[in-house]
Amino acid sequence: MxxxxxxxxxxxxHEILTLKTSCATKARAMVEFVQDEKLxxxxxxxxxxxxxxxxxxKSILQ
Structure with missing residues (x-):
């Protein structure tokens, strides 16, 4: 920069990064339980x- x-x-x-990481972690865990193919x-x-x-x-913070 x-x-x-x-x-x-x-x-x-950093706050946005933390939120985005948390959401991605939850989505990664929940995708295994989803049965609808479109979802x-x-x-x-x-x-x-x-x-x-x-x-x-992460690159912005470095």
């Missing part, structure tokens, strides 16, 4: 998107 983030900005990004596909796509978002957030 061109500029360094302020402390409050880093804390906000399962949506959850799996959300897991892919969440993984990308988590990596992006």
């Amino acid at each position: 061109a500029k360094e983030l302020a402390l409050h900005e880093k804390l906000e990004v 399962k596909a949506l959850i799996e796509q959300d897991l892919v998107n969440s993984s990308k978002a988590i990596e992006e957030l």
Whole structure:
């Protein structure tokens, strides 16, 4: 990044990262119990998107 983030900005990004990680963990655990194929596909796509978002957030904090 061109500029360094302020402390409050880093804390906000960390808070979003924590929430996103928690949601992805829950989705990963629950996908095994889903029987509807359309819903399962949506959850799996959300897991892919969440993984990308988590990596992006981690890169912001580094």
